[in-house]
Amino acid sequence: xxxxxxxxxxxxxxxxxxxxxxxxxxxxxxxxxxxxxxxxxxxxxxxxxxxxxxxxxxxxxxxxxxxxxxxxxxxxxxxxxxxxxxxxxxxxxxxxxxxxxxxxxxxxxxxxxxxxxxxxxxxxxxxxxxxxxxxxxxxxxxxxxxxxxxxxxxxxxxxxxxxxxxxxxxxxxxxxxxxxxxxxxxxxxxxxxxxx
Numbered sequence: 386x387x388x389x390x391x392x393x394x395x396x397x398x399x400x401x402x403x404x405x406x407x408x409x410x411x412x413x414x415x416x417x418x419x420x421x422x423x424x425x426x427x428x429x430x431x432x433x434x435x436x437x438x439x440x441x442x443x444x445x446x447x448x449x450x451x452x453x454x455x456x457x458x459x460x461x462x463x464x465x466x467x468x469x470x471x472x473x474x475x476x477x478x479x480x481x482x483x484x485x486x487x488x489x490x491x492x493x494x495x496x497x498x499x500x501x502x503x504x505x506x507x508x509x510x511x512x513x514x515x516x517x518x519x520x521x522x523x524x525x526x527x528x529x530x531x532x533x534x535x536x537x538x539x540x541x542x543x544x545x546x547x548x549x550x551x552x553x554x555x556x557x558x559x560x561x562x563x564x565x566x567x568x569x570x571x572x573x574x575x576x577x578x579x580x581x
Contacts (some may be wrong), residue, residue, distance in 0.1 A: 389426075391403060391431070392506050401415075402419055403427065405505035431510065435515070445495070452484060452488060455481065496545060497529075502531055505531060505532055
């Protein structure tokens, strides 16, 4: 998915319309300063990309919610012994591990391809231009995909994961177990975070 240059780094008057989460601090003030003709022109140009990008964000965010629901459902049913136990449902562990790895990988990939400022601009455009975006969807994707405080890869990775609102000890054990059982090859970044 190629991100339009203007969303990556808007210049001139476009930068007063393609704004980041600073918009949320005083939306009325920003709306009053917007050139409505230019706003409509930018909307016509970028609306399809905005829809596509936001739909991907929503799907990823809903997958995170699904992981959380699965964790709540099964965390009391899975007993983690010191030696990882012998009575565990390895099929379930594998599904958890693959699901978590795929979601994390997708979020990291999204962060790598579309930097935080651009993601925030995309979400604000969606907030302003798309009447059918649900408030709860916007709130959820805003939490997960807002800019990270750090540009250092390891810290960015940790910050992104911390936004997923998953019980880290449970997720860590799942990942430890998938590595221990050699169920699949966990990505190095995740292994470095959760191996200890």
